[in-house]
Amino acid sequence: xxxxxxxxxxxxxxFDAVVGQDAITRTLRNALASAxxxxxxxxxxxxxxxxxxxxxxLARALLCPERTGPEPCxxxxxxxxxxxxxxxxVIEIDGASNRGIEEIRTLxxxxxxxxxxxxxxxxIIDEVHQLTEAxxxxxxxxxxxxxxxxxxxxxxxxxxxIPATVLSRVQRFDFRPIAPDALxxxxxxxxxxxxxxxxxxxxPVIVRAAEGSLRxxxxxxxxxxxxxxxxxxxxxxxxxxxxxxxxxxxxxxxALLVRDTAAALETIDRAVREGEDLVAxxxxxxxxxxxxxVLKAAPTAKLADLTHAEGNELxxxxxxxxxxxILYMVRAFLEADTLMRESPHPRVExxxxxxxxxxxxxxxxxxxxxxxxxxxxxxxxxxxVAAPASPLAPAQASLLPPAEPLPPRAGGDARRRExxxxxxxxxxxxxxxxxxPAPDPELSARWDRVVEEVMKKRPTLGTVLTQAxxxxxxxxxxxxxxxxxxxxxxxxxxxxxxxxxxQAVRRHVAGADRINLVVAGEGAGxxxxxxxxxxxxxxxxxxxxxxxxxxxxxxxx
Numbered sequence: 244x245x246x247x248x249x250x251x252x253x254x255x256x257x258f259d260a261v262v263g264q265d266a267i268t269r270t271l272r273n274a275l276a277s278a279x280x281x282x283x284x285x286x287x288x289x290x291x292x293x294x295x296x297x298x299x300x301l302a303r304a305l306l307c308p309e310r311t312g313p314e315p316c317x318x319x320x321x322x323x324x325x326x327x328x329x330x331x332x333v334i335e336i337d338g339a340s341n342r343g344i345e346e347i348r349t350l351x352x353x354x355x356x357x358x359x360x361x362x363x364x365x366x367i368i369d370e371v372h373q374l375t376e377a378x379x380x381x382x383x384x385x386x387x388x389x390x391x392x393x394x395x396x397x398x399x400x401x402x403x404x405i406p407a408t409v410l411s412r413v414q415r416f417d418f419r420p421i422a423p424d425a426l427x428x429x430x431x432x433x434x435x436x437x438x439x440x441x442x443x444x445x446x447p448v449i450v451r452a453a454e455g456s457l458r459x460x461x462x463x464x465x466x467x468x469x470x471x472x473x474x475x476x477x478x479x480x481x482x483x484x485x486x487x488x489x490x491x492x493x494x495x496x497x498a499l500l501v502r503d504t505a506a507a508l509e510t511i512d513r514a515v516r517e518g519e520d521l522v523a524x525x526x527x528x529x530x531x532x533x534x535x536x537v538l539k540a541a542p543t544a545k546l547a548d549l550t551h552a553e554g555n556e557l558x559x560x561x562x563x564x565x566x567x568x569i570l571y572m573v574r575a576f577l578e579a580d581t582l583m584r585e586s587p588h589p590r591v592e593x594x595x596x597x598x599x600x601x602x603x604x605x606x607x608x609x610x611x612x613x614x615x616x617x618x619x620x621x622x623x624x625x626x627x628v629a630a631p632a633s634p635l636a637p638a639q640a641s642l643l644p645p646a647e648p649l650p651p652r653a654g655g656d657a658r659r660r661e662x663x664x665x666x667x668x669x670x671x672x673x674x675x676x677x678x679x680p681a682p683d684p685e686l687s688a689r690w691d692r693v694v695e696e697v698m699k700k701r702p703t704l705g706t707v708l709t710q711a712x713x714x715x716x717x718x719x720x721x722x723x724x725x726x727x728x729x730x731x732x733x734x735x736x737x738x739x740x741x742x743x744x745x746q747a748v749r750r751h752v753a754g755a756d757r758i759n760l761v762v763a764g765e766g767a768g769x770x771x772x773x774x775x776x777x778x779x780x781x782x783x784x785x786x787x788x789x790x791x792x793x794x795x796x797x798x799x800x
Contacts, residue, residue: 248462248465249433249437249461249462250458250462253433254296255293256300257314257317258272258314261293261296261297261300262293262421262425262426262429263293263419263420263421263425263426264292264297264418267416267418271301275301275304275310275312275313276313280305280394281394281413282388282389282394283386283389283394283395283396283397283412283413284301284395284397284415285371285398285402285405285410285413285416286416287399287400287415287416287417288400288417288419289400289418289420289454289455289456290400290456290458291453291457291459292418292419292421292456292457293418294418295367295369295398297418298396299333299367300315302333302363302365303315303325303326303333305361305362305363305365305394306321306325306330306333306360306362306363306365307319307321307322309322321360321361330360331359332358332359332360332361332363332365333365334353334365334366334367335367336350336366336367336368336369337369338369338372338373338399339369339370342374342375342378343375343377344377344378346378347374347378347381348381350366350382351381351382351385354366354385354389354390354393355390357392362392363394364392364394365393365394365395365396366393366395366396367396367398368398369398370398371399371405372399372402372403372404376406379406379408386409386412386413397409397413402417420454421455421457423447423451423455426450426453426455426457426460427446429460430461431446433461433464434464440473440474441475442477444477444488444489444490445467445475445477448481448484448489449464449467449480449484451489451527452484466483467479467480470483482518491514492527493531493560494506495507495511495524495528496528496531496535496560497560498510498601499528499532499572499597499600499601500535500560500568500572501563502601502603503601504597504602507597507600507601508594508597511593511594515590521589521593522583522584525583525596528576529573529576529580531557532569532576533573534546535557535561535569536561536566536573538557538558539558539561539564539566539569540566571600571604572600574702574703574706575596575599575600575603575703576596578701578703579593579595579596599703599730602730603730604730683713683715686713686715686716686752689713689751689752689753690712690713692751693708693748693752694708694709696747696751697744697747700743701740704734704735704740704743704744707725707734707735708744710725710731711724714761716752716753716754716755719754719755719756719757720755721752721755721757721759722758722761723758723759725762726762732760741758744758745757745758
């Protein structure tokens with residue numbers, strides 16, 4: 244007897260055996276038990292998740308004369324003929340190769356004839372979205388009011404291509420991709436029944452590659468068994484599929500989170516030498532970081548596609564980084580994934596994202612500096628020492644309470660007080676700062692459109708532009724004032740990034756065909772040049788990334 248592939252050998256023979264579509268099979272079972280049978284059904288969803296299998300089970304149940312409940316008996320002649328694919332009253336039509344109006348006219352003529360056996364004649368039209376518009380129009384009347392003995396079951400992977408007039412005439416069921424844990428349990432059960440030895444780590448590799456499709460998973464399983472000469476091993480299966488093993492992806496993610504640039508780049512180099520698909524690798528990295536992000540934001544969350552042990556490992560993996568840092572890395576690799584699909588050098592794009600992720604800015608550094616400055620200021624106030632005026636708070640010294648008069652000396656006449664020293668002339672009031680020009684509303688609106696366009700193409704670059712504001716247009720040059728750290732300046736200094744911004748500016752800002760980047764706080768007389776700020780920079784080994792005025796005391800900080 245010839246070998247039968249696993250996808251056909253393990254095709255479900257009952258509704259209970261259908262994997263991952265419990266809501267749909269429950270509805271159909273209840274409809275069969277109560278004899279509430281619709282005249283037309285639509286099964287929609289991705290490939291290989293049970294649409295055609297469920298349609299055949301429904302047809303078999305409708306035709307089985309010995310059925311007492313929702314399930315076909317599986318023993319009668321009708322069931323045996325149905326299992327062999329020889330039942331005349333179940334007509335399967337391929338919508339891709341029978342898509343014209345002539346085929347539908349033939350179908351309309353044939354539905355008039357009574358079934359050869361049983362009470363129903365079932366038409367299963369697979370990939371129904373492939374029918375032409377004329378064919379759909381010819382089918383409408385028959386689909387709305389078919390003969391009482393006819394049931395239509397339409398299956399499609401793209402319900403968006405089906406006319407609304409057809410959708411309104413059918414009972415629709417949306418099949419979902421099968422959850423990874425359900426796929427893993429099903430594959431494990433099949434391997435044990437087939438008595439095939441396997442390593443536990445091989446199943447996640449196959450499940451990830453199957454992307455929710457049981458048929459794809461069984462086909463990959465067949466291939467991997469043949470490749471491994473009857474045995475499934477994690478390393479050989481990953482090599483066969485050209486994907487990275489879960490341990491490799493996890494190690495790469497750990498290197499990113501601890502800022503180990505060398506280890507991360509070595510992982511990429513090894514993946515390239517071993518022939519792995521870098522686009523698939525990047526997708527796995529995004530998924531790993533996404534899960535780490537979710538568990539970092541909601542530590543008690545339980546992800547359906549993770550076991551308890553895997554969840555704990557991911558929580559531990561995300562400990563070296565903050566939530567903002569993980570979010571930054573997710574965005575960086577999402578952008579890299581898009582660029583890798585379009586670039587002739589996907590490895591370069593992947594390595595750039597890796598270096599950026601490991602050299603990511605520390606988002607909490609400035610907040611920590613401000614906290615320490617505030618603590619020092621509070622300590623000076625407690626000691627009664629007036630703090631030097633700060634360029635960040637020019638009016639702060641005036642808020643200090645006035646000094647109390649000195650008490651009389653011990654033993655002296657309380658009425659006799661030492662004459663106060665002559666008052667020093669008050670320093671002249673500081674010159675008011677030059678008023679900043681009011682922002683041009685129209686220019687601001689045009690700049691928002693520039694940011695929106697860049698955000699669609701490169702989200703990371705667009706995020707940097709949200710921290711900039713337009714200055715003015717002069718002699719065809721738009722001045723952009725940036726408040727950000729060195730990473731943001733490096734992003735805009737990159738030739739490709741700068742050209743992308745220039746192109747967007749030319750489209751949305753009238754009279755501007757080039758840009759000039761100005762960093763807020765830099766230049767002669769700026770805040771960054773104040774001696775106090777320079778001392779703070781030297782003390783904390785930092786840099787000015789933003790200038791924010793200090794609120795008067797008593798107001799919310």
